[in-house]
Amino acid sequence: MLLAVVGFVIGMGILIKGADWLISGSARGAKALRISPIVIGSSVVAFGTSAPEMVVSLVAAFSGSGDISVGNVIGSNICNIALVLGVAALISPLKIQPGVLRMDLPITVVASLVLFLLGRNYLLGRLEGSILIVLFVVYIVFLASRKRPPEVLEEEEGKTPSWVKSHFWLAIILGLLGITAGAKLMVDQGIKIAMILGVSQAVIGITLVALGTSLPELVTSAVASWRKEYDIGIGNVLGSNVFNILLVLGVVSAARPIRVDHRLFQVDIWIMLAYILALFPLFFTGFKLTRKEGILLLAGYILYLAYLYHPAAGR
Numbered sequence: 581m582l583l584a585v586v587g588f589v590i591g592m593g594i595l596i597k598g599a600d601w602l603i604s605g606s607a608r609g610a611k612a613l614r615i616s617p618i619v620i621g622s623s624v625v626a627f628g629t630s631a632p633e634m635v636v637s638l639v640a641a642f643s644g645s646g647d648i649s650v651g652n653v654i655g656s657n658i659c660n661i662a663l664v665l666g667v668a669a670l671i672s673p674l675k676i677q678p679g680v681l682r683m684d685l686p687i688t689v690v691a692s693l694v695l696f697l698l699g700r701n702y703l704l705g706r707l708e709g710s711i712l713i714v715l716f717v718v719y720i721v722f723l724a725s726r727k728r729p730p731e732v733l734e735e736e737e738g739k740t741p742s743w744v745k746s747h748f749w750l751a752i753i754l755g756l757l758g759i760t761a762g763a764k765l766m767v768d769q770g771i772k773i774a775m776i777l778g779v780s781q782a783v784i785g786i787t788l789v790a791l792g793t794s795l796p797e798l799v800t801s802a803v804a805s806w807r808k809e810y811d812i813g814i815g816n817v818l819g820s821n822v823f824n825i826l827l828v829l830g831v832v833s834a835a836r837p838i839r840v841d842h843r844l845f846q847v848d849i850w851i852m853l854a855y856i857l858a859l860f861p862l863f864f865t866g867f868k869l870t871r872k873e874g875i876l877l878l879a880g881y882i883l884y885l886a887y888l889y890h891p892a893a894g895r
Contacts, residue, residue: 581776584773585773591761591762591765592795595766595792596799598755598756598760598761599632599755599758599795599796601758602631602755602756604748605753605754608747608748622819623720625800625815625819626818626823627819627827628755629797629800629816630820631756631796632759632762632763633656633824633828634828634832635759635760635763636648636789636792636793637653637829637832641833641835641836642835643767645767645785646838648767648785649785650699650829650838650844652789654790654848655787655791655794657824657825658786658790658848658851658852658855659797661817661821661855662855663791664801665869665874665877666877667874668801668805669805669873669874672805672808673868673870674810674814676867676869680814680818680863681860681864684814684818684819685818688856691715691825692852692853696845699844699845702840703837703838704838705837708833709830709831709832711830712826712829712834713827713831713834719822770788771784786844797820801813821856851884855877
C-alpha cells in the first residue's frame with residue numbers, strides 16, 4: 581500500500597512538472613504567434629492544463645479501466661469549478677467579463693449536456709467519440725474567430741519574440757513526455773490503491789486521479805488570480821472543462837469504446853451540471869466571484885467528497 585501511494589505521488593509530481601513545461605511552452609508560443617490573451621485562457625492554457633486528463637484517460641481506457649477515464653473527466657470538471665475557482669476567488673475576487681456569461685459559460689453547459697445525452701446508455705462508443713470530436717473542431721473554429729482587442733495589438737506591437745528565441749517547442753515536447761510518464765505511473769498506482777481499499781475504480785477516477793490531473797488548472801488559475809489576470813484564470817477553467825468533454829472523451833471513446841459505471845451518469849454528471857449552472861447567479865452578482873462565494877464552492881466540494889466516501893453511498 582505504501583509503495584502504491586508513493587508511486588502515485590511521484591507520478592503526480594512528474595505529471596505536474598510536465599504540465600508546467602507544456603503550459604510555459606504553449607504560453608511563449610502563443611506570444612510569439614501574437615494570440616489574444618482572451619483566447620489564450622480558453623485555448624492554449626486550457627489545452628495545456630487538460631493534457632493530463634487526456635493522457636490519463638487514454639492510458640486508463642487502454643488498460644481496461646474505462647470508469648477511470650470518464651470519472652476522471654467528470655471529477656476534474658467538478659474540481660475545476662468548485663475547488664479551482666473557489667481557491668482563485670479566495671486569493672482575489674474574480675472580475676467577470678460580460679463575454680464569459682454570453683459565450684464561455686453557455687458553451688460549457690452545452691458541452692456537458694451533450695455528454696449526458698450521449699452517455700445515457702452507459703456506453704461511449706466510436707460514434708459518440710466522433711460526434712464529440714466534430715463539436716470540438718467547431719469549438720476551436722469559434723475560438724479562432726474571436727477578435728483580438730485593438731489595445732492588445734497596440735501594447736504588444738514590436739514586442740513579439742522570434743519563434744527561435746522563445747524555444748517553446750522544446751518546452752512543449754518535454755512537457756508531453758513528462759505528462760505521459762507521470763500519467764502512466766498515476767493510473768497504475770491508482771488502480772492498485774483502489775484494489776487494496778476495495779473502492780470502485782469510478783470513485784478513484786473521480787477523486788484521486790481527477791484531483792491530480794486538475795492540479796495544473798489549480799496552480800494556473802491561482803497564479804492568474806494573484807496577478808489579476810482574471811480572464812486567463814476563468815478562461816482556463818471553463819475552456820478546460822470543454823476540452824475535457826469534447827476532446828479528451830472524444831479521442832478516448834473514438835480510440836476505444838468505454839463502458840461507463842451507471843452511477844457516473846445517474847449522480848455525478850448531475851452534480852457537475854449543478855455546479856456549472858450555479859456559476860450563472862454567482863457571476864451575475866456584481867459580475868464578480870467574491871471570497872464568500874469562493875468559500876461556498878469549496879464547502880460544496882468538501883461535501884461532495886464526503887458523499888463519495890461515505891459508506892451509505894455504496895461506492
